[in-house]
Each structure stands twice: as structure tokens, then as C-alpha cells.
Amino acid sequence: MTFSPAIPPGTSVDNARLCEIFQCSPQGGMRRSTRTGTLVLVSNHVEAIYNDRWLGDVLHYTGMGLAGDQSLAFMQNKTLSESPSSDVDLHLFEVNTPRAYTYVGRVRLHASPYQEVQPDSDGVPRNVWVFPLRVVDGQVPVLPASEIDQQEAKAQKVARRLSDLEIREKATRGRSQPGQRQALGVRFERDAFVAENAKRRAKGLCELCGGEAPFSRADGDPYLETHHVVWLAQGGSDTVDNTVALCPNCHRKMHVLNLEADIATLRAKTKP
Ligand SMILES: [Zn+2]
Numbered sequence: 001m002t003f004s005p006a007i008p009p010g011t012s013v014d015n016a017r018l019c020e021i022f023q024c025s026p027q028g029g030m031r032r033s034t035r036t037g038t039l040v041l042v043s044n045h046v047e048a049i050y051n052d053r054w055l056g057d058v059l060h061y062t063g064m065g066l067a068g069d070q071s072l073a074f075m076q077n078k079t080l081s082e083s084p085s086s087d088v089d090l091h092l093f094e095v096n097t098p099r100a101y102t103y104v105g106r107v108r109l110h111a112s113p114y115q116e117v118q119p120d121s122d123g124v125p126r127n128v129w130v131f132p133l134r135v136v137d138g139q140v141p142v143l144p145a146s147e148i149d150q151q152e153a154k155a156q157k158v159a160r161r162l163s164d165l166e167i168r169e170k171a172t173r174g175r176s177q178p179g180q181r182q183a184l185g186v187r188f189e190r191d192a193f194v195a196e197n198a199k200r201r202a203k204g205l206c207e208l209c210g211g212e213a214p215f216s217r218a219d220g221d222p223y224l225e226t227h228h229v230v231w232l233a234q235g236g237s238d239t240v241d242n243t244v245a246l247c248p249n250c251h252r253k254m255h256v257l258n259l260e261a262d263i264a265t266l267r268a269k270t271k272p
């Protein structure tokens with residue numbers, strides 16, 4: 001039995017509309033609806049503590065249960081694990097921005113569920129069940145690369161606040177395979193002559209710290225990186241007066257801190 005939802009894959013709806021379409025409960029990551037014969041699965045990358053991850057068109061989806069070891073016999077974990085031999089219809093939504101549920105499409109259990117260790121809501125390691133779900137009728141949402149970077153930066157910020165012990169525990173119990181998903185990226189085309197002009201002006205010395213390039217290229221040219229004082233991503237121009245040559249350390253520093261004092265130093269270097 002298959003249910004045809006009123007929205008095509010790729011559509012984002014709010015929770016109320018999702019419930020209206022699928023006639024399901026407004027709560028939880030797994031929502032069974034006997035009225036539409038569906039099990040709606042929500043993969044929430046914003047609020048959830050679960051480590052759901054994509055590998056191609058298969059989502060490794062964490063089961064139900066916030067605390068303690070998860071059980072395959074528990075509620076919708078059971079429905080999902082028995083789905084290959086039942087007539088329940090599986091539909092997947094993904095949340096990447098608060099309150100926006102993007103319909104991925106119809107999925108099916110692609111392989112047997114397996115166990116792994118993930119922290120529970122209190123950060124205590126426990127066994128969870130992971131369900132490999134393949135998209136059979138729909139599409140994996142393609143996120144802007146910047147959004148994936150943001151999710152990663154948020155996780156890194158959380159990690160920096162944990163104790164050494166907590167970090168060691170989580171680092172060694174983590175997933176062994178990295179997730180991978182397609183991303184939408186925008187690349188700026190940089191003017192090679194503008195970049196070379198900055199390097200010539202620098203004469204092998206970093207225009208921020210004044211230090212020598214840390215090494216030379218195979219052809220003997222000192223290795224420096226070009227940087228835009230006003231970042232291209234923020235509307236900066238790819239011109240001589242906005243481009244400087246930096247050692248790799250100072251380049252990182254500008255992207256991590258972007259201090260006003262450093263910006264002023266660089267501006268002075270680009271004055272004609
Ligand atoms: Zn430097």
C-alpha cells in the first residue's frame with residue numbers, strides 16, 4: 001500500500017502542514033499514522049542529539065529512545081525494522097533550518113539495522129540502533145556548502161567546551177565512516193594577475209607579520225597566499241587595492257579573527 005502525499009520531494013513545510021498531510025502526531029522523530037498507512041521519519045540536524053548521516057542516497061538514521069540503550073522492540077523501532085515484511089509506507093523529512101521540514105521522499109530499509117554507540121541526551125554513551133534508509137522515490141536534499149560548514153562549526157564549538165575525558169571518550173567511540181553528501185557551492189573566479197601583483201609587491205615577505213615565506217615552491221618562488229581584505233563572500237572586490245599576500249599562519253588568522261588592527265595594517269600595504 002502506498003500513500004501519495006500532496007507535496008513533491010524537495011518541498012519544505014511547517015510541522016502543522018506535515019501533520020495535516022500525513023495525519024500523524026506532531027511530535028517525535030518517528031510518527032506512525034494508521035490513517036495514511038505511513039511511518040513518517042524526521043531527520044533533524046538542528047535540534048536532535050542523534051548523529052544521522054548520509055552516504056550517497058542512503059541515510060543512516062538513528063532509532064527512537066533518548067536515554068539508555070535503544071531497543072529494536074521499542075515502538076516505531078519495531079515498525080521500522082519490520083517494514084520490509086509489512087505494508088507500512090516510509091516517508092522521510094529532513095530538518096536543516098529550524099521549523100522547516102523538507103520532504104525527501106519515499107524510503108525503504110536498505111540493509112539490516114545495526115548498533116553503534118552514541119551519546120544520549122545527558123552525553124552518556126549508550127547503544128543506539130541505526131537504520132540504513134535508501135531513497136526510492138525522491139531526492140537527497142542538496143545543501144549549500146556554507147550550511148554544512150555552519151553545522152560543523154556548531155559541533156566544533158560544542159566540542160571545545162567538553163573536558164579532556166569527555167573528548168577522549170567521544171572521539172574513540174565515534175562513527176568509523178565519515179558521512180558524505182552533495183553540496184551546492186559557489187566559487188569565485190579570481191584574477192591571476194591581481195594575485196600575482198600582490199605577491200610581487202610583497203617580495204617574499206608576509207604583508208601582515210613581515211616574516212619570510214615559510215618555504216619556496218619547487219620553482220623557487222616564495223610561497224605566500226593571497227587574501228582579500230574585504231572577503232569576496234562579503235562583496236569585496238578582486239582588485240589590486242583589496243588583495244594582499246600573506247604567510248599561511250596570518251592568512252588563517254585573518255579568517256578566524258579578522259581583527260580591525262590587522263585589517264588597518266593590510267589596507268596601508270595596498271595603498272598606491
Ligand atoms: Zn604572516
Ligand SMILES: [Zn+2]
Nearest residue numbers: 226227228251
Ligand atoms: Zn583569504
